[in-house]
Amino acid sequence: MxxxxxxxxxxxxxxxxxxxxxxxxxxxxxxxxxxxxxxxxxxxxxxxxxxxxxxxxxxxxxxxxxxxxxxxxxxxxxxxxxxxxxxxxxxxxxxxxxxxxxxxxxxxxxxxxxxxxxxxxxxxxxxxxxxSTSVQYPQNNPINLPDAVKGDKKDKWALVSLSAEDFAEMKEWDIGFAEAFPLSMINIQPHTLIPGLIIFSQRALPLAGWMSGLELGYLRLDKGNFPKICLETGVSDSWILANLTDKATLAEGEGFEKAKKQASGVHFLGVQSSPESESFAGFWLLLDNQ
Missing domain, CATH: 3.30.420.10 (Ribonuclease H-like superfamily/Ribonuclease H)
Known part of the structure; x- marks a missing residue:
């Protein structure tokens, strides 16, 4: 790159x-x-x-x-x-x-x-x-991922956290597609917990490759009638990554948003083939500065 x-x-x-x-x-x-x-x-x-x-x-x-x-x-x-x-x-x-x-x-x-x-x-x-100076981004309604990069019903996701100091070794991780930034740019302390979403998919590499071609903005919780975690891209596109179908998963989503705010908006998105995999098809450090 x-x-x-x-x-x-x-x-x-x-x-x-x-x-x-x-x-x-x-x-x-x-x-x-x-x-x-x-x-x-x-x-x-x-x-x-x-x-x-x-x-x-x-x-x-x-x-x-x-x-x-x-x-x-x-x-x-x-x-x-x-x-x-x-x-x-x-x-x-x-x-x-x-x-x-x-x-x-x-x-x-x-x-x-x-x-x-x-x-x-x-x-x-x-x-x-x-x-009076402010920037307002438009926001489209979130849509499903393209069929070409979707896996099947066996695909899973997890909301997890890593400490900021864990990212010091990110350059040593086995990652296919990636982009990040130094946490010092946001003045993040080493003990800070950084929340993230990991998608486990049988089509991990095609999904990560497709995501790498987007202008990734940030992840957000949509608490509408059907709560979900969305990926914001470009200046107005929004994609559904995880549906929160019950009180337990909604609570996880709310915890993710709370942790994101405590980490000054810093969070991450990862794509792996399975929870047992030691490599990432894709990994992106993201920032929500809305």
């Missing part, structure tokens, strides 16, 4: 000399493994005026970032649905594949830092617009 970038292009709570909001392009590298050095990840930022907000400006910024980093990313992720057409066009002009995604963990963390520590220090900072 080549380098993956995360990108945002949007107005900031800073007014220029004409009392117009400044816009900013942010590009950062996605961490893809548990042992990534977050301080070594590439970052690029560029302010522009509101009359420069177009795909050509974005293309030039991406070209500059590529020049500064010394390599072209394999793909770019973005979460800002309002900027969908412009971001896609700019990335296409720069010749880089682009995907809408809620897997922009590093970018969201960087934006959080800038909103707290950087923008308020800038000339023209507008506290009122800063307080």
């Amino acid at each position: 080549g380098k993956i970038w995360e990108l945002d292009f949007y107005s900031r709570p800073i007014l220029d000399d004409n009392n117009k909001k400044l816009w900013e392009i942010l590009i950062c590298e996605s961490p893809i493994s548990i042992d990534t050095d977050v301080n070594s990840l590439f970052r690029y930022s560029q302010f522009c005026s509101n009359n420069e907000v177009n795909s050509i400006t974005l293309q030039k910024a991406i070209d500059t970032a590529i020049e500064k980093s010394g390599e072209t990313p394999s793909k770019i992720r973005f979460f800002r649905r309002q900027m969908n057409n412009m971001i896609i066009k700019g990335c296409e002009l720069a010749g880089v594949p682009v995907f809408s995604s809620r897997h922009t963990y590093a970018l969201n963390k960087w934006l959080e830092e800038r909103n707290q520590d950087f923008y308020p220090q800038q000339s023209g900072y507008d506290e009122k617009s800063a307080q």
Whole structure:
């Protein structure tokens, strides 16, 4: 897997000399493994005026970032649905594949830092617009997994937990498809319990391969009329992974959500052929920052 970038292009709570909001392009590298050095990840930022907000400006910024980093990313992720057409066009002009995604963990963390520590220090900072800034993701109704990757009625699932320190050895695990990030990025303490869902399937490898082609966001408990654990992907897709059919499994799902909050949103998804397997067809460390 080549380098993956995360990108945002949007107005900031800073007014220029004409009392117009400044816009900013942010590009950062996605961490893809548990042992990534977050301080070594590439970052690029560029302010522009509101009359420069177009795909050509974005293309030039991406070209500059590529020049500064010394390599072209394999793909770019973005979460800002309002900027969908412009971001896609700019990335296409720069010749880089682009995907809408809620897997922009590093970018969201960087934006959080800038909103707290950087923008308020800038000339023209507008506290009122800063307080009104929020990102709302659309959410489709969850649907079943495609038939091609489903197993049969023998397939099982389990909600489990690992301590944060267990992930120090993740790079030594036997995993087919994987993506992770360093827990230090979220300031997780070693003793923290990280909850997760493991799916045991006779079609473990096809299922993991299919999941690896999605932009995995996070797992969530849906407590509707038919409670379930769902996998959120892209910016609006939702897939049913586990049906909670009685009070006991619903209690497990509620425990999973509670543990996820206590772990600052960090959790995981694993796919194995059976509970006895010592390898994973797929394993992803995920973050729910909703």
